[in-house]
Amino acid sequence: MTESYLIPAEEIRREQVVVNSRFIATLAPAANTDEARSFIARIRKEFSDATHNVPAYIIGGGNNFTDYCSDDGEPSGTAGRPALAVLRGSGLGDVAVVVTRYFGGTLLGKGGLVRAYTESTQMAVNAVRRARRQQVQVAMLALPYNLLERVRLLVGKHHGDILDEDFAADVTITLRFPVENAAGLQTDLSELSAGTLRIEPIETTEVLLPI
Numbered sequence: 347m348t349e350s351y352l353i354p355a356e357e358i359r360r361e362q363v364v365v366n367s368r369f370i371a372t373l374a375p376a377a378n379t380d381e382a383r384s385f386i387a388r389i390r391k392e393f394s395d396a397t398h399n400v401p402a403y404i405i406g407g408g409n410n411f412t413d414y415c416s417d418d419g420e421p422s423g424t425a426g427r428p429a430l431a432v433l434r435g436s437g438l439g440d441v442a443v444v445v446t447r448y449f450g451g452t453l454l455g456k457g458g459l460v461r462a463y464t465e466s467t468q469m470a471v472n473a474v475r476r477a478r479r480q481q482v483q484v485a486m487l488a489l490p491y492n493l494l495e496r497v498r499l500l501v502g503k504h505h506g507d508i509l510d511e512d513f514a515a516d517v518t519i520t521l522r523f524p525v526e527n528a529a530g531l532q533t534d535l536s537e538l539s540a541g542t543l544r545i546e547p548i549e550t551t552e553v554l555l556p557i
Contacts (some may be wrong), residue, residue: 351407351439353475355556360469366450370396373470375444375477375554378451379412389444396451400463402430407439416446420447426457432467440477443467477554481525484509484548489517489533494525496538506532 357374372389376382384402390399393553402415411435415426430447445466489497494517501508506523523531528545535543 347389352437352476352478352557353407353554355475355554358470358474360466360473362452362462362466362469365452365454365455365466366500367451367452367462367463368446368448369466370446370448371443371466371470373441373443373467373474373533375440376403376405377440379403379414382414382442382482386444393520396455397446397448398425398447400425400429400445400447401442402426402432402467403431403442404439410438411440420459420463421456424456425463425507428460428464429460429467431468432464432471436471438471438474440479444468469502476557479552480555482553483528484520484522485524486518486520486548487543487545487546488516489543490516490540493539493543497535497543498533500534500538503534508532520548523555526546551555 354373354375357372359370359372361368361370370393374385376385382405386401393399398418398420400416400420401426404411404413406412411428415430417425425445429443433441433443445463468540500510501521502524504523504527506521506527508519508521510520512518532545
């Protein structure tokens with residue numbers, strides 16, 4: 347089973363000015379290294395006139411991850427590593443950040459750079475909403491009208507959602523629920539209908555659940 351960890355629920359941007367230098371931290375979810383690299387390339391293109399675009403990412407999470415950072419021309423160890431250290435300490439996985447800097451004419455020194463890149467990344471990390479990846483099953487279920495309200499309650503009991511309802515001779519619903527709840531939901535449906543209601547699986551996929 348895939349190790350569970352939190353990921354960003356959205357792309358987010360935060361900005362600050364440090365001694366006239368403008369720092370813009372853009373943070374986003376990235377499910378794999380290709381997504382992370384694509385995100386980094388997009389931000390670098392958006393801020394192509396910036397002095398530096400410092401990237402860092404963590405793909406995976408928990409005890410199983412791949413990470414990367416670059417100083418992008420800043421003095422060694424003053425930019426990428428501080429940003430990555432914040433990501434590591436955040437508990438987030440599948441996350442990428444680019445801290446863009448527009449030089450303001452005043453040198454910050456190594457300590458000042460470390461603080462600026464650390465704080466800029468922290469601003470984005472602290473503001474972003476969290477989500478969790480969850481494996482879900484999408485399925486169909488045909489049922490008589492007189493059982494519809496009770497089936498709706500059972501789907502909710504097992505932390506599922508009804509995605510669609512089609513009303514014809516019977517009701518056909520499309521539902522989605524956590525994979526680990528499939529057996530319990532089927533048991534309850536069988537007890538409700540004397541064994542006549544059967545879930546028909548369509549696919550198993552992953553969704554992001556905000557927390």
